[in-house]
Amino acid sequence: MHNTQVNSLQLDRYDLQILRELQRDAGLSNQDLAERIGLSASPCLRRVRQLEEQGLIRRRVAILDQRKLGLTLSAYVMVSMDKHTPDRFSHFEDALAKCPEVLECCLITGMEADYLIKVVATDMDHYQQFLLGTLTRIEGVSSVRSSFILRPVLESTQLPLEHLRR
Structure with a gap:
């Protein structure tokens, strides 16, 4: 996505904070995420859903330790x-x-x-x-x-x- 495409999506500081926090921990509850970025739960959830609908959040995953799983x-x-x-x-x-x-x-x-x-x-x-x-x-x-x-x-x-x- 080129910078002009990102700008057309109108990402504000809350959206960017949501993206940063979910990159660090995709398993955050909506309540915890809302507290971290300084929004109430309902608008936070609405923003996350909008970011998903726009395709900016493709999926949420757990990162596994491949060595501990025997994939050495x-x-x-x-x-x-x-x-x-x-x-x-x-x-x-x-x-x-x-x-x-x-x-x-x-x-x-x-x-x-x-x-x-x-x-x-x-x-x-x-x-x-x-x-x-x-x-x-x-x-x-x-x-x-x-x-x-x-x-x-x-x-x-x-x-x-x-x-x-x-």
Whole structure:
């Protein structure tokens, strides 16, 4: 969403505060959220619903600890396709959407790959099964290069809203 689109939505300081607080903790009750931003519960709920209807709040999620759940291996995988056609890309994207190991998939430019995907697995055996049993079997995949994450340095799901200040 471009800044002009955001401005046309008429976000005020309460809306921005709601977005900031829900990014920090999507599980806040409406009452707690209202208290944090300085509104009563009813107008706060109305604003949250409006932000959802506008598509600014797509969904609310819980962020799980993947290591504690046994998903100790993470990798960024660059995938190149043999043909650059809409049908080929669509088929790949549909197949990848069915893979629980895939956390993110982005069509990219500027690299010697067409897609960058983030994958989690329990261990190298699990990753190998995904790689050889699923990913490389998708029609059109011509090359795969994996980079394993040694340790995360910075992780965030919060979008920077500071540029939206009024």
